[in-house]
Amino acid sequence: MILIDAVSKRYPDGTTAVDRLTLEVPDRSITVLVGPSGCGKTTTLRMVNRMIEPTDGRILLDGRDIRDRPVNSLRRSMGYVIQHAGLFPHRTIADNIATVPRLLGWERRQARTRALELMERVGLDPALAKRYPYQLSGGQQQRVGVARALAADPPVLLMDEPFSAVDPVVRKGLQDELLRIQADLGKTIVFVTHDIDEAIKLGDMVAVLREGGKLAQYAPPSTLLSAPADEFVEDFLGVDRGIRHLSFFTSAGLELTARPIVALDSTAEQIRARTIPQSAYVLVTDTDGRPLGWAHAASRAEGGDELVPHGHAFVLGRDSLRSALDSAVLSPTGWAVAVDSEGRAVGVAAQETIAAAIRAAHAEQGTAATRVAAGSSGEGARG
Numbered sequence: 001m002i003l004i005d006a007v008s009k010r011y012p013d014g015t016t017a018v019d020r021l022t023l024e025v026p027d028r029s030i031t032v033l034v035g036p037s038g039c040g041k042t043t044t045l046r047m048v049n050r051m052i053e054p055t056d057g058r059i060l061l062d063g064r065d066i067r068d069r070p071v072n073s074l075r076r077s078m079g080y081v082i083q084h085a086g087l088f089p090h091r092t093i094a095d096n097i098a099t100v101p102r103l104l105g106w107e108r109r110q111a112r113t114r115a116l117e118l119m120e121r122v123g124l125d126p127a128l129a130k131r132y133p134y135q136l137s138g139g140q141q142q143r144v145g146v147a148r149a150l151a152a153d154p155p156v157l158l159m160d161e162p163f164s165a166v167d168p169v170v171r172k173g174l175q176d177e178l179l180r181i182q183a184d185l186g187k188t189i190v191f192v193t194h195d196i197d198e199a200i201k202l203g204d205m206v207a208v209l210r211e212g213g214k215l216a217q218y219a220p221p222s223t224l225l226s227a228p229a230d231e232f233v234e235d236f237l238g239v240d241r242g243i244r245h246l247s248f249f250t251s252a253g254l255e256l257t258a259r260p261i262v263a264l265d266s267t268a269e270q271i272r273a274r275t276i277p278q279s280a281y282v283l284v285t286d287t288d289g290r291p292l293g294w295a296h297a298a299s300r301a302e303g304g305d306e307l308v309p310h311g312h313a314f315v316l317g318r319d320s321l322r323s324a325l326d327s328a329v330l331s332p333t334g335w336a337v338a339v340d341s342e343g344r345a346v347g348v349a350a351q352e353t354i355a356a357a358i359r360a361a362h363a364e365q366g367t368a369a370t371r372v373a374a375g376s377s378g379e380g381a382r383g
């Protein structure tokens with residue numbers, strides 16, 4: 001665990017960049033520092049690897065003051081990724097990634113093997129190993145930056161706006177890759193961003209900082225969205241807070257009906273038998289059970305073959321109630337389509353049913369929060 005204990009940083013010109021910040025960064029999880037420009041995020045991150053020394057307070061790594069460790073060994077236990085990757089322009093990709101292993105005295109061949117292995121892990125074609133950074137796209141360079149930080153397998157990763165300089169699509173890919181890598185490797189990651197959506201997507205814990213380097217709130221993302229500490233945090237979270245919070249509620253227990261699902265070759269009788277009073281439509285599937293679209297039940301029973309696109313389906317259990325609601329809202333019939341992991345239709349749900357599930361999830365979360373507050377449960381509050 002990294003403990004940032006009442007740490008302040010004042011610069012000689014009188015600027016207070018960080019003001020008595022206390023944070024416990026849990027092991028093997030992603031802690032995000034987020035806040036507006038100039039609120040002290042980078043300064044905090046750099047105090048963790050001693051690129052900046054605090055004016056007051058102390059930082060402990062696994063219970064030991066980081067000032068008691070030689071700075072080189074401290075930094076080698078902490079991979080560091082920055083915006084624009086910061087690669088060495090005159091070194092090949094493989095040599096960039098192998099930098100720290102080589103510094104640690106690894107054989108060239110061993111370091112190269114490690115570099116190639118890491119390229120695959122971060123989603124880079126090993127054929128790029130001999131190229132130079134300028135021959136790679138911005139997104140590819142960021143992946144190299146992550147691979148380089150992971151090269152000596154440090155327990156801690158410090159990431160300073162690593163994905164800010166790439167377009168939204170590439171950025172989403174990099175975020176997904178980081179979550180995949182983290183699921184495999186379980187590093188202790190401190191991640192700086194000014195993007196609240198990125199913080200909510202990536203963070204197990206999120207620290208919202210305000211100007212003057214003060215901590216506004218430190219909580220799991222779900223708690224931030226459901227209970228922002230004050231107006232500043234609420235404003236920073238932006239609009240759609242309620243809708244975004246639904247991403248933390250699973251669709252697993254959602255009540256579905258499979259009745260209005262009919263196969264492409266269903267007879268008029270079968271269609272009539274499967275039509276439900278609440279809807280004039282049936283969902284037509286192919287022979288493998290994958291949804292093709294909605295059909296007006298009465299017309300189809302009389303031989304009509306018109307299908308209305310069903311929009312996006314949600315994967316039951318894997319996707320959230322936000323995804324289920326989105327599916328219903330975008331559906332021309334007002335009914336969401338649920339599929340299994342193979343894409344086969346397993347049922348449909350009306351908007352009202354999803355709304356009831358949302359109310360139940362909120363009530364359940366409220367109960368869990370009360371239990372935690374009362375100290376009668378060891379459960380975390382997330383999701």
Ligand SMILES: Nc1ncnc2c1ncn2[C@@H]1O[C@H](COP(=O)(O)OP(=O)(O)OP(=O)(O)O)[C@@H](O)[C@H]1O
Binds near residue numbers: 016017042043
């Ligand atoms: N060397 C310095 N001397 C004086 N003030 C500094 C120095 N470095 C940073 N600051 C100030 O400290 C404050 C915090 O800076 P920091 O870079 O940590 O913010 P940040 O939250 O990372 O910002 P951004 O999102 O814009 O990168 C800012 O007001 C900045 O101007």
